[in-house]
Amino acid sequence: xxxxxxxxxxxxxxxxxxxxxxxAGESLHVTHGAVSRQIALLERQLGIALFERRNRAVFxxxxxxxxxxxxxxxFFQLEKQLERLTGAHQSESLVVSCEPTIAMKxxxxxxxxxxxxxPQINVQxxxxxxxxxxxxxxxxxxxxxxxxxxxSSVYQHKLCDEYIGPVIRPQQAFGAPSTILLDAAxxxxxxxDWQQLTGRHLSFEHKSYEHFYLxxxxxxAGLGVAIASFLMVQDELANRQxxxxxxxxxxxxxxxxxxxxxxxxxxxxxxxxxxxxxxxxLQQVG
Numbered sequence: 001x002x003x004x005x006x007x008x009x010x011x012x013x014x015x016x017x018x019x020x021x022x023x024a025g026e027s028l029h030v031t032h033g034a035v036s037r038q039i040a041l042l043e044r045q046l047g048i049a050l051f052e053r054r055n056r057a058v059f060x061x062x063x064x065x066x067x068x069x070x071x072x073x074x075f076f077q078l079e080k081q082l083e084r085l086t087g088a089h090q091s092e093s094l095v096v097s098c099e100p101t102i103a104m105k106x107x108x109x110x111x112x113x114x115x116x117x118x119p120q121i122n123v124q125x126x127x128x129x130x131x132x133x134x135x136x137x138x139x140x141x142x143x144x145x146x147x148x149x150x151x152s153s154v155y156q157h158k159l160c161d162e163y164i165g166p167v168i169r170p171q172q173a174f175g176a177p178s179t180i181l182l183d184a185a186x187x188x189x190x191x192x193d194w195q196q197l198t199g200r201h202l203s204f205e206h207k208s209y210e211h212f213y214l215x216x217x218x219x220x221a222g223l224g225v226a227i228a229s230f231l232m233v234q235d236e237l238a239n240r241q242x243x244x245x246x247x248x249x250x251x252x253x254x255x256x257x258x259x260x261x262x263x264x265x266x267x268x269x270x271x272x273x274x275x276x277x278x279x280x281x282l283q284q285v286g
Contacts, residue, residue, distance in 0.1 A: 004045045011038040012050060013075055016060055016068035093122045094266045097139040100127040101186075101212040102255075105232040106281070107143070114273050121266045129186070134260045140267055142258040143274075155259045157271060159278045162255060163230040163285050164194055165248035167237070169222045174245050180224035182215040183208040190227040190251075197249050216242075230285050231255075238284075248285055 015024035015035055025032040043050050050064035060068060098107055103125055111123060131150065132142045144150075145162060168174050181191055181204050188208075195201055207224060209215040216233060219226035220241050236242040255278075257263075263271045 002045075004042050008038045008042040008045075009071055010075070011035050012042055012064075013068065013071035015039060015051075015058070016064065016071070019058070021058060092120055092266065093124055094141070094270055095124045095126060095137070095139045096270065097126040097128045097132055097137055097142040099129040099144060101216070101232050102143060102229075103127050104213050105216065105236075106234065109235060110277050113277070114270070117273065118266075118269055121269065123270065132258070140259065140261070141270060143255065144258055145253050145255050147253055150258060155262055157257045157263070157275075159255045159257055159274065160231075160282055161250045162253040163248035164190060164227060164251045165230065165244050165246055166194070166225050167216070167219050167228045167233050167242040167244050168225045169219065170240060170243040172222060172225075174225055179204045181206045182218050182224040182226040184212040184215045184227075185210050186212055193251050194227055194249065197251060198246065200246070231281060234281055234284060 011024065011028065011034075014027050015021055018024050018027060021032040021035045021039070024035045028035065039050060048063045049061050050067060051058040052061055104127075108125070114121075114123060126137055126139055128137065128142075129144065130148050132139060132144075143159075150156075166174065173179075181202065183191060183206050185208055191202075191206070204225075207218075209218060212228065212232060215226040216228050216236070218224060219228075220236060230244075230248045233242055233244070237244060257271055257274060259267060261267070
């Protein structure tokens, strides 16, 4: 005989467990009439009575009790198998927290390479900087500059030193009286750090933006000279949207990959790929 519908069996299993069509309907978010109809359909398909109806109450028959035991076992196994399948899929997701400008200007443009090499790992990015709450964020890895203190219990790997320098549209002249220096509130001392490191002292008008990526975009638009991390403008330099008239210098900080757990499995795969990409980028620092 053909197998009954899964829906009818599911309704029956819930009604058998609760001992009531009304309670089964509440559990399934349907009316008790809908439960009654599905069970009546199941009984017609099987040719046997599964419940005795007495005084508006229902009681399992002997056959109904046997089927209920089998349904409990089957639905339990099905639920566990689905948990394993979805759990395996979710386990292939890798949540990475990354400082917003690095994520936008450097990491995201390179993720297609990672996807091509490791299609089984789904990288989910969280744009965030500074201290990280591992549990609340759900992140397994965090890409951070060491401009704050993190716990000694955090696993870390230094990726590279930070290189900074002025960037400007190639068509513009750096040093003209109309020159405007573009600041970023998220790294307000970047210009003064660069001047101290290089011995150059600039006395031009400053204009501040909230984030690094905004000041960089302003420089691309010809609104002034931005002070930027090399990683953040590598692609703009390559496609000649920006130029770096004085090159880049180390500012004493560095980028690290952080993890609450030792690097292993998909975290280690991403770690090794990140090191490879960083090394490729650093070959172009001028």
